[in-house]
Ligand SMILES: Cc1cc2nc3c(=O)[nH]c(=O)nc-3n(C[C@H](O)[C@H](O)[C@H](O)COP(=O)(O)OP(=O)(O)OC[C@H]3O[C@@H](n4cnc5c(N)ncnc54)[C@H](O)[C@@H]3O)c2cc1C
């Protein structure tokens with residue numbers, strides 16, 4: 001039986017998935033940030049490169065940042081070649097990740113609809129479908145009626161405030177259980193010998209003669225040959241400790257869940273135009289996501305009027321949801337980049353690398369982000385999939401503009 | 411929801427305002443003289459401070475005038491509000 005087929009019986013847990021480690025005096029690689037990307041980097045350092053003198057330093061508890069807060073949408077239908085290659089690599093890894101980790105991830109390829117509400121949305125959507133096809137990414141253009149066949153509760157009435165004119169559809173897209181992903185990666189990394197150190201905030205980065213030598217933390221000084229920053233919304237603060245700026249802005253991004261409902265929503269629906277996206281988790285709650293709050297903030301808390309507008313938009317699309325009760329709302333701090341693409345690779349400081357700028361959409365990339373960063377840490381060279389996403393593009397102007405495919409959406 | 415004190419209209423709900431980017435990040439006098447790196451710095455690198463941050467704000471559903479605020483990004487407290495052209499107040 002495959003690991004995901006066993007997911008239904010996944011309630012039984014061993015007593016420990018990993019043991020909390022005490023920080024040692026030195027490591028070959030220190031990873032700052034114990035979210036999905038930091039953990040995936042540790043996993044692939046061990047799995048692909050045999051590097052295990054590694055610590056993941058997390059200021060709070062493991063995967064309590066955006067990894068615990070995202071709406072878990074996974075897809076690879078990005079417009080440009082560089083992005084399609086990176087996100088499609090991630091999707092292929094997702095397709096084998098439960099096996100690789102021998103841990104159920106509740107990865108469910110239920111497809112994603114990206115709705116079009118205006119003639120321009122339609123043109124953009126059709127163009128993206130064609131571009132996806134050329135890049136070997138599964139994608140179809142559906143008219144409104146076909147979109148409703150995929151998602152029967154979708155309101156395609158022309159009377160709607162923003163009527164549905166059609167949708168792109170990626171059947172291989174879907175969702176996964178984010179906590180399970182973090183736990184599976186953490187268990188695998190710890191079993192390979194990686195130290196997972198919680199309650200350990202990095203407060204300084206030591207640089208000598210232009211090269212990183214270690215980090216200062218709330219649990220002491222730790223020497224390191226190489227350091228990787230995987231701190232999502234806090235990346236700018238860490239880069240500042242090492243003396244260089246990043247082209248990022250940190251914003252709250254909010255999401256909500258309803259009470260548990262009978263299965264009503266078979267796929268994932270996203271709409272950039274009305275800033276809303278929704279799926280139904282395995283347990284039955286509707287998972288609803290909003291657009292970012294406009295202001296910069298590190299608060300993990302957003303404004304009420306943002307979710308109020310998002311709910312109003314969702315009710316137009318799904319009148320059925322009017323009777324659902326919202327149970328919880330929360331926010332994470334996301335690191336938004338100028339071109340809606342990540343920043344991966346070298347920094348002005350030797351042997352110090354970044355993986356950031358994933359903004360509102362990095363969960364889907366978790367395995368690829370780890371794969372690419374582990375390669376860079378092991379060889380001190382960009383991975384071919386990461387090369388277009390280097391920091392130098394903000395000098396050369398070779399941006400990877402994915403606002404159309406990423407925008408606020410995921 | 412933030413309560414923002416427009417320097418002309420007084421305290422109003424955040425929803426009445428349009429949030430502008432970082433303040434005092436002025437357009438270079440002569441962009442043609444800049445290196446690619448300096449131009450990239452101007453275009454893409456903005457203040458992302460954890461703490462007091464000077465930013466622009468437009469009272470778009472009120473008097474429709476732009477002004478400046480200093481807001482703490484760690485907890486949203488608005489430390490100062492001032493009109494365009496007035497010097498940035500000392501907040502720390
Ligand atoms: C509401 C919401 C919905 C989202 N929905 C989706 C979605 O549907 N699909 C999708 O693809 N993406 C989504 N995202 C984006 C996705 O969650 C992020 O891009 C991704 O999780 C970032 O990588 P990460 O998991 O490593 O980040 P995080 O889990 O945030 O990890 C960063 C870690 O660094 C730690 N850290 C920070 N500073 C320090 C320090 N000084 N020392 C030590 N540790 C430190 C933090 O505590 C944190 O645990 C969403 C995000 C939010 C907030």
Ligand SMILES: [Zn+2]
Nearest residue numbers: 416419469473
């Ligand atoms: Zn006013």
